[in-house]
Amino acid sequence: MTATAVAPRLRGIQHRRFTVLMILLAAVLAGVVLSVTIGAKPVPLADAWHALTAPTGSENDIVIRSLRLPRTALGVVAGLALGVAGALMQGHTRNPLADPGLLGVTQGAAFAMVASIILLGASSLLGHIWFGLAGALLASAGVFALGMVGGRGGPTPVTLALAGTAVSAFLYALTSAIVLLDEQAMDVFRFWQAGSIAARGSEVVWQVLPFIVAGLVLAMVNAPGLNALSLGEDVARGLGQNIPLTRAVGVTAVTLLSGASVAACGALAFVGLIVPHLARSLSGTDHRWLLPYSGLVGAALLLLADVIGRVVAPPGELEVGVVLALLGAPFFVVLVRRRKPVRL
């Protein structure tokens, strides 16, 4: 092969990657259709379309516009966010078992929510979300600062993981203490902990959307740097990558993405653990493709799990977090056992 013969190969790969991207987009779209039409009250596709384009105030229209649509939108947004956050986290730590919760966002959000209930009497879900988001961001900033103290010249994946574990354990202890003492806090907490995208209303989607869009932009900016970092810090530095800046951008993106979705949907971080493995089997190790694939796989998976949760136990519903864990755990075991664990 000569210098020119590399070109068709690269073009072939680009073509295949683009095709997979289209297939994943179609999968998300299918998930959206299922999520809008399937539920306790099945709505035919034609009626659903009617509700979206020319609502007349019929029962179907109300179900679609005020319940199904916000729920579906939140599923897409949170799935995208958690999938991308998981891939970022695994890329930065070079650890296939890392998930976005490693930065303390989940426990930070949980603690801020229950604290807001007992201290300020915040009772609306809306209030909880702002507190949850603030808690997630603060916890992550704390973890980053602690990680910085331990490492030389910026936090390393190891110091971040250690700081994240310590901060999470500490916050979890505080949260447990509060919910044991306060019944109202317990009530909010146990539903939040299961993880759900139901009954949130469209305003919740709009509240978290700016954070998630910002996180997705930072993630894509981070992708080439992550490719360099995946060859080790010394090689990345040799290739002209600014390591502390790359780490900071990555941690900020993970915090925004997972903080916003955890505050809105509860503890769904498991998505961030398994989705990147699925996406990686389609994309290979190039983060410029792995990140978008992870986002789309995350969105499709979250929607599908939510739809399954609606139909599996009529007349009730199973929370999407529960479905994800029930489906995901055995799947993950198979994935890990089928091949030797991935080295990143």
Add this chain to the structure above:
Amino acid sequence: MRLQAVDVKLGYGDRTIVDGLDLGIEAGTVTTIIGPNGCGKSTLLRALGRLLKPQGGEVLLDGKRIDRTPTREVAKVLGVLPQAPTAPEGLTVADLVARGRHPHQTWYRQWSSDDEAAVGAALSMTGLADLAERPLDELSGGQRQRAWISMALAQGTDLLLLDEPTTFLDLAHQVEVLELVRHLHGAAGRTIVMVLHDLNLAARYTDRLVAMRDGRVVAAGEPHEVLTEELLRAVFELDAKVIADPVAGTPLVVPIGTHR
């Protein structure tokens, strides 16, 4: 001087490994740093490649302070290959070499015809074009090391720092890698600085040897000037005879020991 260390103090945290060292690397030469384990030769190479920030003194690249030049600009002139680098599983040779183009890419312009030409040229120069599709994990140690060198070549720099490029390789593969290094030097007059453990191979493939001990340069010059029986005793505490290599005429170290 392409690359110069001026009165550098190097170390990790409180531990100082090199103190007050001066070294200049001339353009178009192959220089090898030798010395016993822990003498600071890898530390020095890391500092020359701005992977390690000196605690004192300065490193000059083409006369300018390397730490004041944007790291991406440095990466267009200077390539560094650390000791025993690792790649993610499943990465193919072509993908690894393509990542060498990183300093020439921006997030909005990811792949150009320059990149393509550089990757193709690097692969054919190291004789890996036929293995371009193969995952790195499936290659032999020598092939894998050649793939990493290709990545550094695709970076398009005429100054290369290689930290123990022959570690973990059998003798045949060590020779293969060093032949490649010599070829890179001959083909485009690249300036190359290496750290090697094998003194005889270092003498064979190098223009200049730098011998270090306890963070200091003990001797520097052409191999026959540096590799003497006195120096081996002073630097390695090794009693040895130095004879002429029957193939190349370069110094050949024969340890004496007590066994026979």
